[in-house]
Amino acid sequence: MIEPLRLWHYLTRYVDGFLLGGILLLMLTGLFTLYSATDANLGRVTNQGINMLVALAIMWLIANIPLQHIMRIALPIYMTGLVLLLGVALFGEINNGARRWLNIGVTRIQPSELMKIAVPLMMAWYFDKHEAALRLRDYAVATLLLALPVALILRQPDLGTALLIASSGFYVLFLTGLSWRIMATLGVAAAGSLPVLWSMMHDYQRRRVMTLIDPTQDALGAGYHTIQSTIAIGSGGVLGKGWERGTQTHLDFLPERSTDFIFAVFSEEFGLIGNSLLLLLYLIVIGRGMVIAANASTQFTRLIAGSITLTFFTYIFVNVGMVIGILPVVGVPLPLISYGGTSMVTMLLGFGILMSIQTHPKLVKT
Template identity: 80%
Template sequence: MIEIRKIWYYLTRYIDNFLLAGILILMAIGLIVLYSATGGNITRVSNQVINILIALVIMWLVANIPLQQIMRLALPMYMLGLILLISVALFGEINNGARRWLSIGVTRIQPSELMKIALPLMMAWYFDKHEITLRLRDYLGATILLLLPVLLILRQPDLGTALLIAASGFYVLFLAGLSWRIIVGLVTAAAASLPVLWSVMHDYQRQRIMTLLDPSQDPLGAGYHTIQSSIAIGSGGMVGKGWQNGTQTQLDFLPEQSTDFIFAVFSEEFGLIGNTVLLLLYLLVIGRCIAITANASTQFTRLISGSITLTFCTYIFVNMGMVSGILPIVGVPLPLMSYGGTSMVTMLLGFGILMSIHTHPKLVKT
C-alpha cells in the first residue's frame, strides 16, 4: 500500500487535481455526445478515446517539465511551427480548396494548431527577455513575431484560425502592458481597413458574413449550417429531447455534428438546463486557470498562462457563437468536446503548461 501511494504521489505531484477534474468531466461529456452524434459509431468514439489518452500523456509530460525548460522550448517550438507552415504552403494537401494539412507518413497534422501554443509562448519569452527595458520598439518586434505565422495561415486560406491565433498573440501584447491609446488606434485602423479587407476576402468568406446577416437568402447552401444548428438548439427546449433522441442529429440534418457543431447536438439533446451545466463546468475550468494566472510569479508565467486562459475562453465563445448564429461560421471546434486529435493535444498541452506554472517552484532567471 505504501509503494502504491508513493507511485501515485510521483505521478500526480505536478498535476492540478481541480483543473484535471474539470477537464476530464468535459471530455467525458464530449464522448457521450460524440456517441450520439455519430449514430453509435464505436470506431469513431474509440479513436477519440485514443486522442484523449495521447493528449493526457502529453499534458502530464509538460506539467512535469520545469519552467526553465519550458522557456527554452519557446524559440524551437516557434521556429518549428514556422517551418511546418512553410512546408504546408509548399507541400500541403489541398482539401475543399484550402491547403492546411501536412502528411507525415502515418498521419496528417495541421501545423496551425501548434501555433496556438508556440506563438504566445514565444511572445511571452520575448517580453520576459526585454522586461527591464521594455519600449515601443519591443512591442513592434513582438508584433512581427505575431504577423509571420498569421500571414502564412491566411495564405492557406484559413481566416478563422488566423484570427484566433492573432487573438492569442494580442492577449500577450495586452497583458505585457500595451498602451490603451495604441489599442484604440489599432482598433480604429482595423475598422477603417474593413473595406480593403472585404475586397481581398475569398468569395466563400464574404458569403459567410452575408449569410450571418440573413441565413434564409441561401437556405440550402451557405445558410444551411446556421439554419440547421439554430433549429437544433431551439428544439431542445428547457430539458432537451434526451440522449440519442435529437431529430436534427439522428436524421443527419445537422452538418459537422461530431466536430464544429457538437454543441448543437448537446443543446438539442439536453436543452437549456444541460447548456447551463455545461457553461458552469467551463467557467470552473476558466476560474481555475485565472487563479493560476493571478498567482504567477514572473512576467513569463503571467503572460503565457493569461494568454492560454483567454484563448481557451475565446474558442468557447466563438464556437458557441457561430453554432448559435451570432457569429460567422469559421470552423472552430468546441474545446475538450469536439472530435479531433490535433486540437485536443494542443489544448491539453496548454493546460500542461498551466499546471507546471502552478506546481513548480518560482522561475529563476539565468
Template identity: 80%
Template sequence: MIEFKQFWYYLTRYIDGFLIAGILLLMFVGLTTLYSATGANLGKVCNQAINMLIALVIMWLIANIPLQQIMRLALPIYFLGMVLLIGVALFGEINNGARRWLDIGVTRIQPSELMKIAVPLMMAWYFDKHEITLRFRDYVGATLLLLLPVALILRQPDLGTALLIAVSGFYVLFLAGLSSRVILGSLITGLCSMPLLWSFMHDYQRRRITTLLDPSQDALGAGYHTIQSTIAIGSGGIVGKGWQNGTQTQLDFLPEQSTDFIFAVFSEEFGLVGNVLLLLLYLAIIGRCLVITANASTQFTRLIAGSITLTFFTYIFVNMGMVSGILPVVGVPLPLISYGGTSIVTMLLGFGILMSIKTHPKLVKT
C-alpha cells in the same frame, strides 16, 4: 499499499487536482455527446478516447517539465513552426482549394495547430527578455513575431485558425501592458479598413459574413449550417429531448454534428439546463486558470498563462456564438467536446503548461 501511494504521489505531484477534474468531466461529456452525434458509432468514440488518452499523457509530460526548460523551448518551437508553415506554402497538399497539410512521410501534419501554442509562447519569452527595458519598439517586435505566422496561415487560406492565433498573440500584448490608446487606435483602423479587407477575402469567406446577416438567402447552401443548428438549439427547450433523442441529429439534418456543431447536438438533447451546467463547468475551469495566472511569479509565466486561459475562453465563445448564429461560421471546435485529436492535444498541451506554472513555483525565478 505504500508502493501504490508512492506511485500515486509521483503520478500526480505536478497535476492540479481541480483542473484535471474539470478536464475529465468535459471529456466524459464529449464522449457521451459524440456517441449520440455519430449514431452510436462506438469505433469513432473509441478513436476519440484514444486521442484524449494521448493528449492526457502529453499534458502530464509537460506538467512535469520545469518552466526554465519550457522557456528554452520557446524559440526552437517557434522556428520549427515557421519552417513547417513555409513547407506547407511550398509543398503542402491541396484539399478543397486550401493548402493546410504537410505530408512528412509517416503521417500528415497541420503546422498551424502547433502555432496556437508556439506564438504566445514565443511572445511571452520575448517580453520576458525585454522586461527591464520594455519600450514601444519591443511591442512592434512582438507584433512582427505574431504577424509572420498569421500571414502564412491566411495564405493557405485558413481564416479561423489565423484569427485564433492573432487573438492569442493580442492577449500577450495586452497582458504585457500595451497602451489602451494603441489598442483603441488599432481597432478604429481595423474597422475603417474593412472595405479594403473585403476585397481581399475569398468568396466563401464573404458568403459566411453575408449569411450571418440573413441565413435564409442561401438556405440550402452557406446558410444551411446556421439554420439547422439554431433549429436544434431551439427545439431542445428547457430540459432537452433526451440523450440520443434529438431529431435534428438522429435524422441527419444537422451538418458537422460530431465536430464544429456538436454544441447543437448537446443543446437539443439536454436543453437550457444542460447548457447552463456546461457553461458552469467551463467557467470553473477558466476560473481555476485565472487563479494560476494571478499567482504566476514571473513575466513569462504570467503572460503565457493568461494567453492560454483567454484563448480557451475565446474557443468556447466563438464556437457557441457560431452555432447559435450570432457569429460567422469559422470552423472552431468546442474545446474537449468536439471530435478531433489535434485540437485536444493542443488544448491539453496548454493546460500542461498551466499545471507546470502552478506546481513548479520554486523552480521559476522571482
C-alpha cells in the same frame, strides 16, 4: 499499500487536481454527446477516447517539465513552426481548395496547430527578456512575431486557426500592459482596413459573412448550417429532448454534428439547463486558469498562463457564437467536446503548461 501510494504521489505531484477535474468532466460530457451525435458509433467514440488518453499523457508529460526548459525552447519551436508554414505555402498538399498540410514522408502534419502554442510562447519569452524597459519598439517587434504566422495561415486559407492564433497573441500584448490608447488606435486601424480585408477574402468566406446577416438568402447552401443548428437549439427548450432523442440530429438535418456543431446536439438533448451546466464547467476551468496566471511568479509565466486560458475562452466563444448564429462559421471546434485529436492535443498541451506553472513555483526564477 506504501508502493501504490508512492506511485500515486509520483504521478500526481505536478498535476493540478482542480484543473484536471474540470477537464475530465468536460471530456466525459464530450464522449456521451459524441455517442449520441454519431448514432451510437462505438468505433468513433473509441477513437476519441484514444485521442483523449494520448492528449492526457502529453499534458502529464508537459506538467512535469519545469518552465525554465519550456522557456528555453520557445524560440526554436517558433522558428521551426515558421519554417514549416513556409513549407506548406511552397510544397503543401491541397485539399478542398486549401493548402494546410505538409507531407514529411512518414506522415502529414498541420504546422498551424503548432503555432497555437508557439506564438504565445515566443511573445511571452520576448517580453520577459525586455521586461526591464518595455518600449513601443518592443510592442512593434512582438506584433511582427504575431503577424508573420497569422498572414501565412490566412493565405492557406484557414480563417479559424488564424483567428485563434491572433487572439492568443493579442492576449499577450494586452497582459503586458499595452495602453488603452494604443489598443484604441489599433482598433480604429483594424476597422479602417476592413474594406481591404474584404477584397482579400475568398468567395466562400464572403458568403459566410453575408449568410450571418441573413441565413435564409441561401437556405440550402451557405446558410444551411446556421439554420439547422438554431432550430436544434430552440427545439431543446428548457429541459431538452433527452439523450439520443434529438430529432434534428438523428434525422440527419444537422451537419457536422460530431465536430463543429456538436454544441447544437448537446443543446437539443439537454436544453437550457444542460447548456448552463456545461458553461459552468467551462467557467470553472477558465477561472482556475486565471487564478494560476494571477499567482504566476514571473512575467513569462504570467503572460503564457493568461494567454492559454483566454484562448481557451475564445475557442468556446467562437464555437458557440457560430452555432447560435451570431458569428460566421469558421470551423472552430468546441474544446474538449468536439471529435478530433489534433485540437485535443493542442489544448491539453496548453493545460500541461498551466499545471507546470502552478506546481513548479520554486523552480521558476523570480
